[in-house]
Amino acid sequence: MTNRQDISNENSAQLCEIAPEKFDIEPFTLVIFGGTGDLSRRKLLPTLFHLCHDQNLSEDFAIIGIGSTGRSDDDYRAFVKRSIEEYSEEIIHWPCWERFSRKLFYVSGRFDDKNSYKKLFERLTELAKPNSIGIKEVIYYMAVPPQFLSGIISGLSVCNLCKGAFSTRLVVEKPFGQDRRSASELNNMIAAAFDESQIYRIDHYLGKETVQNILFFRFANSIFEPLWNRRYIDHVQLTVAESIGIGHRAQFYENAGVIRDIVQNHMMQLLSLVAMEPAIGFEADHIRDEKVKVYRTMRVMDKDYIDKFTVRGQYGAGEINEEKVPAYRNEENVASNSNTSTFFAGKFYINNWRWAGVPFYLRSGKRLKKRITEISIHFKQPPLKLFSAVCEIKEPNFLVLGIQPHEKISLHLGVKHPGIGKQLYPVNMDFDYERDFDINVHFPLPYERLLIDCIKGDQTLFARQDGIEAMWAVVDPIIKRWEESPADDFPNYASGTWGPEKADELLMRDGRQWRIW
Numbered sequence: 001m002t003n004r005q006d007i008s009n010e011n012s013a014q015l016c017e018i019a020p021e022k023f024d025i026e027p028f029t030l031v032i033f034g035g036t037g038d039l040s041r042r043k044l045l046p047t048l049f050h051l052c053h054d055q056n057l058s059e060d061f062a063i064i065g066i067g068s069t070g071r072s073d074d075d076y077r078a079f080v081k082r083s084i085e086e087y088s089e090e091i092i093h094w095p096c097w098e099r100f101s102r103k104l105f106y107v108s109g110r111f112d113d114k115n116s117y118k119k120l121f122e123r124l125t126e127l128a129k130p131n132s133i134g135i136k137e138v139i140y141y142m143a144v145p146p147q148f149l150s151g152i153i154s155g156l157s158v159c160n161l162c163k164g165a166f167s168t169r170l171v172v173e174k175p176f177g178q179d180r181r182s183a184s185e186l187n188n189m190i191a192a193a194f195d196e197s198q199i200y201r202i203d204h205y206l207g208k209e210t211v212q213n214i215l216f217f218r219f220a221n222s223i224f225e226p227l228w229n230r231r232y233i234d235h236v237q238l239t240v241a242e243s244i245g246i247g248h249r250a251q252f253y254e255n256a257g258v259i260r261d262i263v264q265n266h267m268m269q270l271l272s273l274v275a276m277e278p279a280i281g282f283e284a285d286h287i288r289d290e291k292v293k294v295y296r297t298m299r300v301m302d303k304d305y306i307d308k309f310t311v312r313g314q315y316g317a318g319e320i321n322e323e324k325v326p327a328y329r330n331e332e333n334v335a336s337n338s339n340t341s342t343f344f345a346g347k348f349y350i351n352n353w354r355w356a357g358v359p360f361y362l363r364s365g366k367r368l369k370k371r372i373t374e375i376s377i378h379f380k381q382p383p384l385k386l387f388s389a390v391c392e393i394k395e396p397n398f399l400v401l402g403i404q405p406h407e408k409i410s411l412h413l414g415v416k417h418p419g420i421g422k423q424l425y426p427v428n429m430d431f432d433y434e435r436d437f438d439i440n441v442h443f444p445l446p447y448e449r450l451l452i453d454c455i456k457g458d459q460t461l462f463a464r465q466d467g468i469e470a471m472w473a474v475v476d477p478i479i480k481r482w483e484e485s486p487a488d489d490f491p492n493y494a495s496g497t498w499g500p501e502k503a504d505e506l507l508m509r510d511g512r513q514w515r516i517w
């Protein structure tokens with residue numbers, strides 16, 4: 001993340017020298033529960049290696065994997081090397097491996113065995129280095145399925161590992177609970193051992209560069225703010241479309257479904273960034289206060305509303321990128337009569353002065369035609385249509401915030417088509433990350449950014465207790481309604497399409513249509 005960006009290229013009228021950001025990363029010790037699990041192999045270990053290579057970690061750090069398989073430190077080092085080889089998303093610079101591998105350690109032990117925590121305590125006492133003010137910072141990363149959390153936290157607590165000998169932080173992965181009640185129980189259980197200021201509830205969407213840019217775009221530019229409300233905005237669309245299926249994650253997905261997997265967390269985060277009021281500052285709690293207000297002002301859906309204004313779907317067999325893919329019910333370990341939804345569409349309202357009456361249409365699904373995450377803000381029509389449109393433009397003005405795979409911001413306008421007629425023609429004003437920034441600029445991957453923030457002690461990009469519970473409160477009624485009235489038409493969309501027809505009808509009834517690509 002130490003990058004230097006000079007935007008004095010020919011596209012730019014202004015010159016701007018970006019000084020390399022200076023992070024004072026202090027010594028720390030990261031303890032990964034589930035240090036040999038899927039998340040560690042795929043994301044955490046390769047990311048830590050790259051951070052080390054990019055000199056973004058202090059000289060004095062240690063990583064301790066903890067897991068039930070018996071392994072020595074050297075076995076763990078070999079395991080980590082294989083994980084990096086297999087899953088690194090960036091170019092691997094092996095010369096730095098020696099330095100990195102010396103920082104890797106392993107503690108074998110079951111999570112429900114008190115001895116594991118005693119061993120951990122001993123290892124921490126030996127390995128954790130004090131920072132500049134003499135404090136030993138220890139981060140516990142819960143890279144384990146949720147059912148292990150309470151056992152681990154009570155093990156840490158009993159052995160005095162939460163507060164006391166070390167200054168500690170706790171990173172908890174999603175899914176955070178199953179519903180509002182379980183999320184609140186989980187929060188209470190954690191709160192008995194850790195203060196809120198020690199807890200980092202991670203959502204990797206918030207580590208995406210373009211997601212962070214939503215706030216910069218909205219609050220660093222004054223021209224959009226006067227338009228960013230019910231007077232000028234007709235509606236907002238949020239799409240998180242994936243072309244992949246559930247892979248080998250049936251055990252998790254069968255219980256989660258699309259709402260728990262994507263809507264409750266990633267989509268609610270995106271929505272709050274688009275809808276929140278300007279914060280009074282850029283401190284973690286200033287931002288998080290405003291986001292929570294959005295969730296709290298969202299219209300609570302009753303059964304009738306859910307039946308009319310939400311759509312569920314499950315993928316059938318189909319073709320994606322010219323490859324045949326199976327139906328959800330034929331995926332490995334999925335029940336042949338599964339009622340799990342892999343697609344969601346719904347119309348939400350935010351009942352405050354800025355947004356009253358503006359629909360927010362959300363849609364997400366697996367095995368859709370393309371992988372695309374995008375937010376589009378659709379502005380109202382001019383009051384009079386003065387120009388005939390041979391090229392029929394339903395809505396001349398909308399703003400697209402492209403999150404992935406194309407990271408861009410694009411304002412769509414209507415202009416006069418050259419000629420003697422009066423025809424309106426659609427054009428775009430684009431900002432494109434790849435084109436407009438020096439290609440040498442390093443885009444930190446979400447986990448790089450979030451791990452660094454956690455090491456620095458910055459909670460801005462992590463969900464707070466009240467935020468998590470408020471997000472669940474928005475989706476709980478939908479999950480409940482769907483569970484009490486199983487769908488009778490699953491599978492109702494073919495893989496490789498844009499989802500069930502009912503999702504299109506949801507917008508057509510309002511005289512609108514989804515963006516398609």
Ligand code: BG6
Binds near residue numbers: 242261373
């Ligand atoms: C995860 C979900 O949180 O996000 C997955 O559990 C999903 O089901 C993934 O595939 C999508 O993340 P991204 O970064 O690829 O959009």
